[in-house]
Amino acid sequence: MIDTEIYVPYIATMNSVSPKCQQLKEDYDKCFNHWFTDKYLKGVKKEDCIDVFRSYQSCVKDAIKEKGINISENTDEIKLT
Amino acid sequence: MKYYSALNVFKFSWDQVTSTYWSRYPNPFSKHVLSEDVVEREVKDGCLWSRRLITKTNKLPKWGARFVPGSKSACIVEESVVDPVKKTLTTYTRNINLTRIMVVVEKCVYRPCKDDRHATECTKEAWVDSSIYGFSRAIQAFGLDRFRKNATRATKGLEYILLKTYEPESLPEHMSLLGNINKELKEKAQKQAARTLGKGAVIAN
Numbered sequence: 001m002i003d004t005e006i007y008v009p010y011i012a013t014m015n016s017v018s019p020k021c022q023q024l025k026e027d028y029d030k031c032f033n034h035w036f037t038d039k040y041l042k043g044v045k046k047e048d049c050i051d052v053f054r055s056y057q058s059c060v061k062d063a064i065k066e067k068g069i070n071i072s073e074n075t076d077e078i079k080l081t
Numbered sequence: 082m083k084y085y086s087a088l089n090v091f092k093f094s095w096d097q098v099t100s101t102y103w104s105r106y107p108n109p110f111s112k113h114v115l116s117e118d119v120v121e122r123e124v125k126d127g128c129l130w131s132r133r134l135i136t137k138t139n140k141l142p143k144w145g146a147r148f149v150p151g152s153k154s155a156c157i158v159e160e161s162v163v164d165p166v167k168k169t170l171t172t173y174t175r176n177i178n179l180t181r182i183m184v185v186v187e188k189c190v191y192r193p194c195k196d197d198r199h200a201t202e203c204t205k206e207a208w209v210d211s212s213i214y215g216f217s218r219a220i221q222a223f224g225l226d227r228f229r230k231n232a233t234r235a236t237k238g239l240e241y242i243l244l245k246t247y248e249p250e251s252l253p254e255h256m257s258l259l260g261n262i263n264k265e266l267k268e269k270a271q272k273q274a275a276r277t278l279g280k281g282a283v284i285a286n
Contacts, residue, residue, distance in 0.1 A: 013107075014104075014106040014107050014114075014116065014117045015115060015116040015117070016116055016117075016118050017116045017118050017134060017136060021118070025118060028119070029103070029104065032103065032119075032122075033100070033103060033104060036099075036100060036103065036129075037096075037100040040124075040129065040163075040165065041096050041099070041100065041165055043165075045124055045127055047123070047124055053119075053122065056119070057119075057120070057121070060118045060119075060120060060134070061120070064120075064134065069134070069156055069177070069178070070177070071120060071132070071134060071158055071177060
C-alpha cells in the first residue's frame, strides 16, 4: 500500500496583524467566504457573520491602535513592532 | 510620478475570481505578505464595501535604507467595492506608512471578459510617487520596478489559488506528487519482480 495521499486539500490560513485575533479571523473568514459565494453572489443581500465580525473587528481595531497604525489618515510615522 | 498599467485575463468566471479574491493569501507567491485583516465591511445599496489592512515586508536597497531608520513593515490599506449586478470588483490600494519616502496607489477593476463570460479581465493601474529631494527619481524607479514584480506575483498568486480551488489536478505539485507515486509504484513493482524472479530462480535451481 502507498501511504502518500494523492491530493492534499489546500488549507490556507493567513496571519492576522495580531496573534490575539487569529482565531477570530479564521472563524470570520470561514463564515464570510461561505456567505459571499453561496448567498451574496446569488442575490442575498442580508449580511451573515455579524457577531463574529463584531468580535473580530474590535480585536483588530485594538491591535492596530496598539501598534500605532492609523488607517483613516495618512500618517508618516508608524511603529510596527 | 510614475504610471503603470496592465491587463490580465483569468480563465475563470467573475464569480469564481471574486470568491477566491478574499482568500488569495497565503500562496507561494505571497511570501512578502505578512498579515491581512478586514477592518470594515458592509453592504450598502447592494454593493459590498470592504476595507482591509495588509502588512508586507519592506526590503529596501542599501541606498534607500538611510531614509527608513530601523526595519519597518509596510502597511497597506485595500478598499474594495463589489457590485454583484454590474459584476465588477474594484479595489484601491495604497500604503499608509512610509509615505514620506514613497506613495504607491493602485486601482484594479475585475469584470467578465466581453467576449467570454467564463473569463475575467483585470485592469490594473498604479501611480508611484516620491518627493524625497534629490532621490525622488531613483526612488520612483525603484518603487515602480518593485511594484511590477509584486504585481506579477499578485497575478500568479491569484491564479494559483484559482487553480487550487477549482482545478487542483492541474497544479504542478499535484503532478509531481503523482509522479512520485508512480515512481514509488514502479520501484515496488521492480522489487517485487526481483523477489519473485529470485524465488523463481531458487526454485529453478
